[in-house]
Amino acid sequence: MKKFVNFYIVLLVLFIVLGLFGISITNDKETEDVIEKNVLENTPGYETMLAISEMTKEQQLQDAVLDIQVTPEKNNEIVLVKMQSSEFMTADILLKDSYNMLVKIANSPQIAEFTFVWYQVINSENTEVLTMTFDRAALDQLQAVSYKDLATIATVFEQHSELK
Incomplete structure (x- = not known):
């Protein structure tokens, strides 16, 4: 045993x-x-998120991206990008930076709607100072307008009163 x-x-x-x-x-x-x-790689919207991250890094000298959200729909994607600006940036500079990034982003045909939200420190608080939303038709018009005309083609354009 x-x-x-x-x-x-x-x-x-x-x-x-x-x-x-x-x-x-x-x-x-x-x-x-x-x-x-x-x-x-098989996550919906991941490729778009990486592409937008690269496009914004090329434009900005500092790491200004706060958040990138990609919401997949049937054959399209809705993108929201939150960016941090320095307290010295004016509305004109933000529009130029946005325009330069939007021109590159408009080349992505899967994006149906794109929203930029810019934040800036005002009175010691991080405040939303500029919000712009563009549908696919507006993104297709970008080549025909200048950065000064972004407000006219945006479906949503809101600017904080403190932004110079």
């Missing part, structure tokens, strides 16, 4: 050792990274 118990103990230890060895082999960091990359 004692040999029988010892045999099962040795067999149990062998299974535990093989199990731990198997877990250590399959717990590969590269496998996790590949799975995570595949999941992100």
Whole structure:
């Protein structure tokens, strides 16, 4: 009977050792990274989010992006970008920066609606100072207008009274 118990103990230890060895082999960091990359690439709106992030980084010297939200619809995407401006930026500068980014963004045909929300510190509070929303028709018109005319083609254009 004692040999029988010892045999099962040795067999149990062998299974535990093989199990731990198997877990250590399959717990590969590269496998996790590949799975995570595949999941992100197949996430709706992820490609648009990366493209917009790159476009905004090219335009801004500092890391001004607060948030990028992409809402997928049937065949289109609705994009919201929240940006932080410095307290020295004027409405004219914000419009120029927005226009330069919008021209690049307009080349993405899957974007049905695009909204810029600019924030600026006013009286020690981060305040929404400029909001602009453009539908697909307005994005298609960008090449025909200047940055000064963004308010005329935007479906929503709100400017804070403190913005110079």
